Amino acid sequence: MRFKDVIGQDEIKAKLVQAFKENRVSHSYLFYGAPGVGKMALAIAFAQYLSCENKEENDSCGHCPSCQKYEKLVHPDLHFVYPHLSQGSPNKATSDTYLDLWRPMVNKSPYFSFRDWTNNLQSENKQCMIYAAESESIIKKISLKTYESDYKIMIVWLPEKMNAECANKILKVLEEPPLNTVFMLVSNNREDILPTIQSRTQPIKVLGIADEPMKHALIERYGLSEEDANDIVKISNGSIIEARQQIEQDEENAFNFENFTLMMRLSYAGKVPDAIELAKSLAKLSRERQKSFLEYSLIMTRENFVRNKSLNLAYLTKDEEAFASKFSRFINERNVNEFIKIFNDSYYQIERNGNSEIIFADTIFNIMRIIRL
Numbered sequence: 619m620r621f622k623d624v625i626g627q628d629e630i631k632a633k634l635v636q637a638f639k640e641n642r643v644s645h646s647y648l649f650y651g652a653p654g655v656g657k658m659a660l661a662i663a664f665a666q667y668l669s670c671e672n673k674e675e676n677d678s679c680g681h682c683p684s685c686q687k688y689e690k691l692v693h694p695d696l697h698f699v700y701p702h703l704s705q706g707s708p709n710k711a712t713s714d715t716y717l718d719l720w721r722p723m724v725n726k727s728p729y730f731s732f733r734d735w736t737n738n739l740q741s742e743n744k745q746c747m748i749y750a751a752e753s754e755s756i757i758k759k760i761s762l763k764t765y766e767s768d769y770k771i772m773i774v775w776l777p778e779k780m781n782a783e784c785a786n787k788i789l790k791v792l793e794e795p796p797l798n799t800v801f802m803l804v805s806n807n808r809e810d811i812l813p814t815i816q817s818r819t820q821p822i823k824v825l826g827i828a829d830e831p832m833k834h835a836l837i838e839r840y841g842l843s844e845e846d847a848n849d850i851v852k853i854s855n856g857s858i859i860e861a862r863q864q865i866e867q868d869e870e871n872a873f874n875f876e877n878f879t880l881m882m883r884l885s886y887a888g889k890v891p892d893a894i895e896l897a898k899s900l901a902k903l904s905r906e907r908q909k910s911f912l913e914y915s916l917i918m919t920r921e922n923f924v925r926n927k928s929l930n931l932a933y934l935t936k937d938e939e940a941f942a943s944k945f946s947r948f949i950n951e952r953n954v955n956e957f958i959k960i961f962n963d964s965y966y967q968i969e970r971n972g973n974s975e976i977i978f979a980d981t982i983f984n985i986m987r988i989i990r991l
Contacts, residue, residue, distance in 0.1 A: 619666060619688070619728060621677045624659040625858060626831035630822060634664045635676050643668065643769075644820040646792055646801035648777075650808040651824035654859030659728040660824065661773050661802040662688070665696060668800065669767035684767060691721045694765040697772045698724075699756060701732070701746040701779040703739060712755045713748075729858045732776065732806070733906050745905075745971070748780040753787035760791060760799050770799045777803045778810035785812050793818045826856015840865055853935065864935070870907075874914035879941050881915075885986040886948070893982045901974035908974060912965040919957045922946040953988045960984045 621631045637643050647664075649657040663678075666688040670678035678685050687693040698720060704711045713720070716739065723730060723738055736746055756772065764770050777785075792801055792815065803819055805811055827835075829851050835858065836847040842865070854861035863871055877900065884893045900908060921934050926946040934942055949957060964981045968974060 619659060619662045620680050620685075621663045621667065624656050624663050625729075625835045626827040627656050627660060627824065630660060630824065631663070632676070633822075634660070635667065638668065643800060645795050645799065646803070646819040648803045648805060648808065648811075648816065648819035648821045649824055650805040650821065652826065652855070652857055653731045653806050654729055654857030654861075655824050655826050656729065656858070657804045657824045658724070658730075658773075658775060660822075661804050662691075662724075662728055665769075665771040665773065665800070665802065668769045668771065669693065669695065691725060693767065695767040695770045697756075697759050697770075698775065699748060699752055699772065700735070700775040701748055703744055703746060704749060710751050711749050712752050714755065729862075731859050733910060736906050746779065748774075748777070748784055750781060750783040750787070752780070753784045756788055757791055760795055764798065768798055770796070771802065772799070773802045773804065775804045776806060777815060778805055778807045780812075780815075782812070785815055789814055789818065827858060828856070832856065832858070832861065836861060836865070870910060871914075874911050875937060875941075877911060878915055878918055879945075881982055881985065882945060882948075882989065885982060885989045888986060888990060890983075890986075893986065894979060897975055897978035897982055900978045903974075905968060905971075905974075908968050908978075909965055912961050912968065916958065916961045916965075919949060919954065919961065922949045923954045926950055948989055953991070956988050957985070 621635070624631065647661075649661055651657055666685060667673065667678045669684045669688065671682040671684050672679040678688075680689075684693060688696065691698075698717075699713050700716075700720060702711060702713055702716050719738055723735065732746075739746065760770060760772060762770075774780075795801065801819070803811075803815075808816065808821070832851050832854065833844070833847045836842050836850055837844065840862075842850065850861050850864050853864060877896070881893075881896060884896060900911065903911070918938070921938070922942050922945060925934070925942050926949055960981055964977050967977045
């Protein structure tokens with residue numbers, strides 16, 4: 619992947635190129651921001667640029683042997699670490715086991731979500747993490763001499779999924795890696811990364827993709843009209859993942875919207891038996907779908923609050939707007955923080971394998987309490 623293939627983010631691209639030209643390439647970077655803004659794309663493009671044999675003024679050439687191998691993600695000096703299944707033995711599981719699934723997915727598009735990856739793994743309710751055995755694999759790989767490039771690159775996707783034992787074992791090599799070794803950490807939630815890891819990296823905050831490059835990308839990649847592309851841009855929050863979901867109108871969005879509206883209507887009506895049935899229904903979903911629903915609920919809370927305050931900043935589909943026209947008055951400055959805390963706490967508990975039925979029942983009853991005040 620070349621810099622020209624990364625959607626927008628021109629300022630970050632320029633800074634990375636300038637760092638190389640001034641011989642200021644850091645030994646470790648932390649690209650962080652929301653899913654779908656291009657963090658992984660930037661990391662791969664920068665790695666390819668560093669290894670390119672015939673660099674252009676502001677990009678890799680795309681034609682040299684190094685670039686050709688990078689295009690297939692098979693360069694011997696490029697390594698990936700990412701969350702995966704334990705296969706029954708966390709002490710032996712490493713990312714290399716899943717390379718045959720990882721490479722095709724990233725090659726197809728570096729704009730993907732954690733949910734996309736776990737679906738690819740068919741993980742169902744199993745947790746995906748970066749386990750302790752990965753630290754030995756990382757240390758072994760970076761201790762070897764480079765094969766073809768001047769740089770050895772280690773891209774770690776979602777370091778917040780790294781367990782503490784693994785993280786602590788790589789602290790030394792992360793702080794003082796071998797010469798011309800570059801770590802690139804790609805994170806969706808910087809605050810969930812251990813402070814000892816963060817302090818050893820150069821942070822690069824990747825904001826949402828600007829409207830114009832996003833619009834052009836949607837027109838080019840999905841054949842949208844300019845009018846349709848503009849509509850999608852308004853509700854995508856600068857994320858190509860959210861834009862793609864809106865275009866595809868997948869069943870997940872419809873499912874989340876249906877259950878969010880049902881949850882709010884049952885809460886307003888105080889229908890306890892029906893609320894319990896809804897909690898049971900949500901508890902039957904996979905962990906990742908449960909978290910997806912709670913993330914959607916947080917987004918809808920924000921959008922309805924903004925709409926209630928008569929600010930022209932709400933990004934809603936037609937169906938969501940129709941619902942919000944009647945519902946948004948129930949989310950205001952007196953209770954919005956409570957709504958946010960309820961959904962955040964539930965997400966935290968689901969992520970830590972709490973009892974889903976109890977968690978969702980508690981979520982709905984708490985909403986019922988504040989929405990009826």
